[in-house]
Amino acid sequence: MFxxxxxxxxxxxxxxxxxxxxxxxxxxxxxxxxxxxxxxxxRRLVFDIGLLASRLLGATEWLKTRPEGRGLGIGYFGxxxxxxxxxxxxxxxxxxxxxxxxxxxxxxxxxxALPKVQAPTLLIVGERDREVLALNWQALAALRCEKSLLxxxxxxxxxxxxxxxxxxxxxxxxxxxxxxxxNRGELARATV
Numbered sequence: 001m002f003x004x005x006x007x008x009x010x011x012x013x014x015x016x017x018x019x020x021x022x023x024x025x026x027x028x029x030x031x032x033x034x035x036x037x038x039x040x041x042x043r044r045l046v047f048d049i050g051l052l053a054s055r056l057l058g059a060t061e062w063l064k065t066r067p068e069g070r071g072l073g074i075g076y077f078g079x080x081x082x083x084x085x086x087x088x089x090x091x092x093x094x095x096x097x098x099x100x101x102x103x104x105x106x107x108x109x110x111x112x113a114l115p116k117v118q119a120p121t122l123l124i125v126g127e128r129d130r131e132v133l134a135l136n137w138q139a140l141a142a143l144r145c146e147k148s149l150l151x152x153x154x155x156x157x158x159x160x161x162x163x164x165x166x167x168x169x170x171x172x173x174x175x176x177x178x179x180x181x182x183n184r185g186e187l188a189r190a191t192v
Contacts, residue, residue, distance in 0.1 A: 001029075001030045001032075001056070001059060001060065001063065001074060001075070001076050001077070002015050002018075002019065002029065002030065002031045002032070002076075002077050002078075002079075002082070003034060003052065003056050003076055003077070003078040003079070003082030003083065003085045003086040003089075004031075004033065004034060004079060004080075004082045012079075014079070014103075014158065014159065014165060015031060015077070015079060016031065017165060017169065018077065018103070018165075018168065018169045018172055019031055021169040021170075021172075021173055022077075022169075022172070022173055022176065025173050025176075025177060026182075027075075027173070027176055027177070027180070028068070028069075028072060030059070030063060032059055034051075034052045034055040034056060034082065034085065035051075035052075035055070046081060047081055047109070049081065049084045049085055049088055049109050049110055050088070052081060052082065052084070052085035052088075053084075053085040053086075053088035053089045053092070053110075055085075056076070056085050056086060056089040057089050057092060057093070060074060060089065060093065060096075060097075072181075073098040073099075073179075073180035073181040074096065074097055074098060074180075075097065075098050075099040075100065075101070075119075075176050075179070075180050076089065076090060076097060076099075076100045076101070076119075077100075077101045077103070077172060078100065078101070078102050078103070078105050079102070079103045079104055079105060080104060080105060080106055081106050081109060082105070083102035083103070083104075083105020083106055083107055083123075084105065084106050084107055084108075084109035084110040084113075085110075086100055086102065086105075087100060087102070087107055087110045087113050087114060087117055087121070088110045088113040090113075090117050090118070090119045090121075091110075091113035091114075091116035091117045091118075092113075092116075094118050095118055095119075097118075097119040098119060098120075098179050098180040098181070099119050099120050099121075099122075099175055099176050099178075099179035099180055100117065100119045100120070100121040100122070101121075101122045101124065101171075101172045101175050101176070102121070102122070102123045102124060102136075103124050103159070103168055103172070104124070104125060104126065104129060104132060104157050104158070104159065105123065105124075105125075105132075105136070106132065106135065107123065107135070107136060107139035108135040108136075108138060108139055111142065114139055114142035114143050114144075115142055115143070115144050116144075117143055117144070117145050118145050119145060119179075120145060120146035120147070120175070120178075120179045121143055121145055121146070121147045121148075122147070122148050122149075122150065122171065122172070122175045123136045123139065123140060123147070123148070123149045123150070124149075124150045124152065124168050124171060124172070125149070125150070125151055125152070126151075126152050126154075126155030126156050126157055126158075126159055126161075126164065127151050127152060127153050127154055127155055128154065128155060128156045129155070129156055129157040132157060133151065136149055137149065148175075150171055152164050152167050152168060155167075
């Protein structure tokens with residue numbers, strides 16, 4: 001399940017590229033907006049981690065009720081403020097979340113949730129995104145679960161450099177394959 005960050009949506013080319021690669025590896029994906037179009041223009045709401053996390057929790061509960069979602073391991077892929085929402089939701093759901101990947105995320109915006117996250121968590125940050133990289137190192141220290149931090153050489157915040165997003169995609173794919181049970185059902189072959 002994708003949790004988009006500030007200024008992004010389910011139409012984000014970066015997240016759609018990652019989602020396509022995950023689907024190609026047999027993983028189901030769900031891209032959706034945490035905020036309504038009018039809400040996404042309000043910068044306060046974009047940084048309202050409690051609101052974003054509650055929307056992600058609602059979508060997670062909805063997925064569990066769908067025939068395509070029953071019996072699947074659930075992982076979160078969060079970007080920017082969406083990573084803080086994903087970690088907050090993962091902390092609340094405990095072992096119901098099998099893995100979390102953060103791309104250029106702001107886990108520092110979820111300080112109370114970090115020690116409660118049980119899902120194996122991969123933080124991915126561009127080497128040249130120095131401020132966010134420092135915040136991710138601090139967050140890594142606060143996490144008490146299986147965890148790793150990948151610094152993408154030469155990459156900035158949006159991973160626009162040649163090969164940067166491909167490395168993010170490959171590592172996210174491998175993290176989910178390593179930590180989620182094999183998909184059962186049709187979600188792996190269809191986008192809900």
